[in-house]
Amino acid sequence: MTEIRFHGRGGQGAVIASEILASALFAEGKFVQTFPEFGVERRGAPVQAFLRFDTKPILLRCKVYTPDHIIVLDPVLTKTVNITQGLKPGGWILLNSTQVPNSNQFSKFRLAIIDATGIAIKYRLGAKTAPIVNTAILGAFTKISGLAHLDHIIDGIKEYVPVKLQENIQATKDAYEMVRQI
Amino acid sequence: MRWTIKEKELMYPGHVACPGCGGALAMRLALKALGEKTIVVLPACCWTIIDGPFPMHSLHVPVLHTAFETAAIAATGVKAGLDVRGKKDITVMAWAGDGGTLDIGIQALSGAAERNDDIIYTCYDNEAYMNTGIQRSSATPKGAWTTTTPQQTPKLEPKKNITEIMIAHRIPYVATATLAYPEDLINKYKKAQSIKGTKFLHVYAPCPTGWKMAPDLMIKICRLAVESNIFPIYECENGINYTVNIQPQKKLPVFEYLKLQGRFSHLTQKDIDEIQKSVDFERQLLLKRAAKS
Amino acid sequence: MKWLDKYKVIHPKLEKETDYPHWAISLTSTLLNRTGTWRIFRPLYQDQIPPCNNECPTNEKIQGYCDLVKQAKFAEAYKLILEDNPFPAITGRVCYHPCENSCNRKDYDDAIAIHCVERFIGDWGLKNVALAKPKVKNKKTVAIVGSGPAGMAAAYYLGLEGYQVTIFEKQTKLGGMLRYGIPAYRLPKAVLDTELKKLIKLGMKSKTKCAVGKDITIDYLRKNYDYVIICHGAHKNRPLGVPNDKAKGVISGLEFLSQINSGKKPKIGKKVAVIGGGNTAIDAARSCLRLGLKPMILYRRTRLEMPAVPDEVDACEAEGIRIEFLVAPVKVLATKKGKVTGIELMRMKLGKPDASGRRRPVPVARSNFKIKLNAIITAIGEQVDLSILTPDIQKTEWGVKVDRLGKTNITNVYAIGDCVTGPKTVVEALGAGKRTAFQIIGATEKIISKTDKPVKFTDLNLDYFEHQDKTKIPEISVAARKKNFKEVHTGYNKEMVLKESERCFSCGVCNKCDNCFVLCPDLSVIKDNGEYEFDYDYCKGCGVCAHECPRNAITMIEESKVEEQ
């Protein structure tokens, strides 16, 4: 069983991202389970989403405490939230960032960065001050993790992101190309 | 003068209303107007008892008894069910007392009115919780005695104006009616039946028992209520167009109305003057509204 | 129709658990619940006597026919009138209508113009309703002395039952006072003649120009007829009783009218004084006007005390006839040859009431004065000629002595009308004729006594009546009345009569207004074929029906006082 944790802010689309990824994995024959951090979601506040997938039915119904990978939709969160908590050594950390973080806290893990914000702004996804980066970040994660096919991600976007579909698909594809493994 | 009122009854005698019950007569006349393609919804009120205990029933139309605060929504539910079943020609009427309308039921009523649910809602107003033994409701007029507003401290607050509250919902039809003008009442029910949406009828229905009044004066007190402008007979369409249906010929002092009822026997001349003043004020207000529309 | 017949009632057997529905779904109606046991008082439909009916000397069912007229049921209305009064076209014109004086509506706005409704129906009936034929053959014979209204009424009701009626009339034509006393502008002769046809249709025989007491005797009639009805009226002139009252140019009112009504034009001087305050005086004065004379009326009391019908007095004044009140003749002024030149009068003032209840005129000292005149018509009352009676018939001071039903002291001899009462009205004569006829027929149940408890104004629930002025009574202009005897009142048309009858309160008599039916909270007024019935199985005795009955036709009585049926 693989567990992934998404870190984001309310409104960035972290929950949708987890659902798109789950649907892509489901399309590839996996058993999936995804859920947001339970509670009252507010725009801008830190949020988490969780994803489990496996080749057999998933019975665990508790939160994800020891994720295999981390996806961070907002680089600023690294300063306020202990994003690596419970992360298994060797797991991926995908950061939405233009800069490589100047920190050794990620040394035990595999790190990749993508300017998802830049891509979102380019395609006018979300508001200027609150770009929606989830589709871009998924393109990047697909590339680095190899867990799902880009086509299935795009299928997921078609199902879960009804507005600006082409822009979102293009953002995913751009990120797929642009993601940088550190 | 002869009435042009249908002879066919949709109500049976043997019902369990007190002698001279305004609410009983109101139902009888309303059903004459609406006809047998009608379903009545009754929340807790005098009519819960009047209809007769199981296994008896005093109406020749189906009746759904429901909880106190649910008249409007239960009617909506019945209407929805009938609509889904393709039975769109059935009139659904909620029939609630003043407590069930002005107090505990106002939330559901306001909800139904806001949604403009296709029901007729009748508030038969006897100005107190009569079924439980004459306790004050928000429809009890200022100065009246009830068992919870004893003579030493009769009700201090004026009656809540439910008619205007319902008009403010801008529903297609709101009307007042009373039993001394049965044709007006029947015409209003027929009109309500012809309109789609929420229709609210405020029927002034005396309770001789609770008003400490001789039962044979039941109709007379209705007439006096109208002639003294205590209970004006008017209607309002779409929350805007007011029509005063009965214009009292003579300006009857409220004292003529009050003096027949034991519930007002303790009032002083000063109290009566105050009531007269507020009645006059309300009358002018209504006439202004009617003139503007 | 009782409820149980009208609606099927399911009687469930709720003895064991399986008899119940799965929850509280009713199985039957509240017809099982006899709420009549709650009652302390019970309502009863009990018609009361309306004051109009009560005051009418013929007890016409005025409320009843007004109600039928409201529904435009004119034929039914006509037949209803005929039950009590055979000649509504006559009374509708000449009756002084005491009904209207008692009408409760007068305390509300204005009395119903009952006589106009009656006249309309009377005229309508004459045109549209076939005359009655005798119901049964009857070998009994009746002699009626005098063909005035009393005799006519008796003849009608007896004829209807098949009695062989012969009427004896002194004059050349039938009708008595109706023909010879009432001027044509009030009662056209054609109307009288048409009404009289009813009697002919019923097989009545008549012997005119036959003066009983002269041409034939009462004894003869008693021997040859099963019944004798004396109704020869009061035609005997009463002299003025002042010096020169037999002077040339002094004529009795009745004589004067009789001449006119016989088609003659009385030859009297132009300036005429009519003395008296009754209907004869008014008729005489107004007739004078129509003959082109200059009449005035002299009366010893005031207008308030005048026995004439006020409407007639009004009309008289409207026509420009002066009435001099509070004057009494002292002496007729005449030439030596005995021809009238004027009259000497004396001023009067009103003193204390006399036996009639009217204030007595008292002479004012030294108030004599004179008026120049060419003629004087006396109309100070008529007397009964008692000379035609056989001595064994008991008499009173002024007429024949009878009981309430017209029986004299002699078996099968009756006396009715003015010859009993002295000069009275047409309608009283008609009433007396009818009562005597019913007495002879044996239909005593139809003889109604006047009640002292007619419906009062305060008994009514006025909330059900709107104010409505009396429908104006149409008449020809004053100018058009001069020099002819055209009928003054032209009568209501259909529209007017419907409107006027609608004003009737229908005091005390259920007219199916439906109030009790519509306003019963307990559905205990059953309506079957238009008739109401209380359903005492369910009536809780609230009394709403009685209170809301506009006309006091429902009475509440204590349940404990209801007799077991």
Place this chain on the structure above:
Amino acid sequence: MKKVITGNHAVSYGAQLARTQVISAYPITPQTQVVELLSEFCASGKLKAKFIKVESEHSAMTACIAASLTGVRTFTATSAHGLALMHEMLHWAAGARTPVVMANINRAMGPGWSVWTDQNDSLSQRDTGWIQLYCESNQEVLDTTIQAFKIAEKLLLPVMVILDAFVLSHTSEQVDLPEQSVVDQFLPRFELKTKLDLSHPSAYGGLTNPDHYFEIRYKIQKAHEQALAVIKSVNDEFNELFGRKYGVIEAYRCDDAKVILVTSGTITSTARVVIDTMREQGRKVGLLKQKLFRPTPTEQLREVLFKAQKIAVIDRNISFGHSGVFAQEIKSSLYGLAGAPPVFDYIIGLGGRDVTPDAIYEIIDNTFKTDVPNEPIIWRGVRL
């Protein structure tokens, strides 16, 4: 068709596939998605139903009752305070024998405000006459919703389908959405014999005096007594058509178990993992999932539980002044059986506190280690 959907949407799909005719609901976290999706279904015509968007849960339930009495299929969903507000009408629904189906998303009761899961809301409605079915997965939510209509309509009793707030309601997982035609075959059109209709001008639910009321109550109880058999047959029929069965209870690896853990809702799911782990470790432990809470499946519980030496009950609820509700029910079911095993009552996870496999492991382990419960209720995870 398999699809990744939330538990809330599983409810919506269930109501849609059941061809619900009248829906009435009022929004409350965490139920909102149920009514949002149903609104979309109605708007798009995918579901031909009348959706009455009322001003309170009390009205929502009333609308369902009233519509149901006209003989149509009705549905609503709520949570916690919404359910509590409905309380009066829950009695009415059962008393009027209306087959209303309702999803309740288990949420803790305030104050303080909590949107997170526990079972106190639904268990507080224990005595209203409703059938209560608790679910552990989104598939079960959907399948139970469809079955609920059939059960309700056969018994003329209202049915509550219950799922945990967030843990199911907001969790997406794959669900096999059945074909409409097969659902139609399973669930034909609803016909109510005596309904509010002009042909039966009767009064429904009028004044019922002591001569008659008692018998009517008796009939409700009789219907509940029939419910076990009806639910079983409905379940069998469902299994035949869809290949999935749930039963009123499920015994998992109980055959030779010395300790049997009793759970309901999503804790069951996590507990299965723990049971498997402990079995691998050679511990003789079994799991009893209580899906049906009302009517109480007494015989079925006895049959499974009587074989164990000890019983550990996990209660995500507390009946104040007594104990966890499920433990009470289990004890009462076993009462009078000679040699009945002792019952350990563990209170855990109130107000949405996460229930981990470790916590469940510890509960079972503790039960093994203790001969008889030292205290009537055992709190787990409470910080004192």
